[in-house]
Amino acid sequence: MSKTSMSTVDKALALLRYFSVQHPEIGLSELSRLAGYDKTTILRCMTALERNGFIEQSPETKRYRLGLAPATYARIRERSFPLMAFLQPQMDRLAANTGETAHATVVTGHILMTVQISEPDRATRVYIDPSIPLPVHATASGIVIAAHLPDAQRADLVAHSAFQQFTDSTTVDPQLFNDQLARARAQGFARADRSFENDVMGTAAAFFGPNGVLGGAVAVAAVASRFDARVEARIVQEVRAAAASVTQQLGGTLPTAPAGGN
Numbered sequence: 001m002s003k004t005s006m007s008t009v010d011k012a013l014a015l016l017r018y019f020s021v022q023h024p025e026i027g028l029s030e031l032s033r034l035a036g037y038d039k040t041t042i043l044r045c046m047t048a049l050e051r052n053g054f055i056e057q058s059p060e061t062k063r064y065r066l067g068l069a070p071a072t073y074a075r076i077r078e079r080s081f082p083l084m085a086f087l088q089p090q091m092d093r094l095a096a097n098t099g100e101t102a103h104a105t106v107v108t109g110h111i112l113m114t115v116q117i118s119e120p121d122r123a124t125r126v127y128i129d130p131s132i133p134l135p136v137h138a139t140a141s142g143i144v145i146a147a148h149l150p151d152a153q154r155a156d157l158v159a160h161s162a163f164q165q166f167t168d169s170t171t172v173d174p175q176l177f178n179d180q181l182a183r184a185r186a187q188g189f190a191r192a193d194r195s196f197e198n199d200v201m202g203t204a205a206a207f208f209g210p211n212g213v214l215g216g217a218v219a220v221a222a223v224a225s226r227f228d229a230r231v232e233a234r235i236v237q238e239v240r241a242a243a244a245s246v247t248q249q250l251g252g253t254l255p256t257a258p259a260g261g262n
Helices: 001-016 028-035 037-051 068-081 082-096 140-148 151-159 174-187 227-251
Strands: 056-058 064-067 102-107 111-118 189-195 200-208 216-224
Touching: 001 028, 001 037, 001 174, 028 037, 037 056, 082 102, 082 111, 082 216, 082 227, 102 140, 111 140, 140 151, 140 174, 140 189, 140 216, 174 189, 200 227, 216 227
Parallel strands: none
Antiparallel strands: 056 064, 102 111, 102 216, 189 200, 200 216
């Protein structure tokens, strides 16, 4: 495939990221504005996506929405390489045991994608939008995933990260970020102290597949106002136990030494 063709494919697939729970339908002009491409390019990409079932166009509004093809491919993937079946019970148990929102994240390409969420049965809780990619430097999931990636893959992921300042607590200094990675490897979990959202404390641990290959991370996003030493200790214990359980169910092995240099 030529470089030009590959660029067109990248552009088309990247447009799918603009669809979310908050924005289930998007018009041509809005997509053009969001993506920064002219309408002709957007129309060509959307036509190809629609032809392959990734996108549908509303007959009433003419706005675009996600098609059924992604759901079909997701089912094939899960039947062939199960993951969600292992994650959902663990996330439900994690939310119930901590009283906070639990979620699981995997890395695909340069994107940290939330694949499972379980919310506690209480009025005040952290809401996580699964359509929003998690920043690697500002979330516990991102930190612990980056900490356990092989050096080359970690460098590639970090190179594609904007290191945006979300709050006053966000780490944007590369050396401080490296210190966070080393700490996460040493203690077996990562903490994000109001670095993505001002009222959220994140705690995450990595899970692994066969041969110790990183699978992703399980995490708890807790309301900061009720986060104290007792809550912290319980969340760390539960998150690490959930990560170990998912690892075992995947037939994986936990690392016995700091990751890196692979």
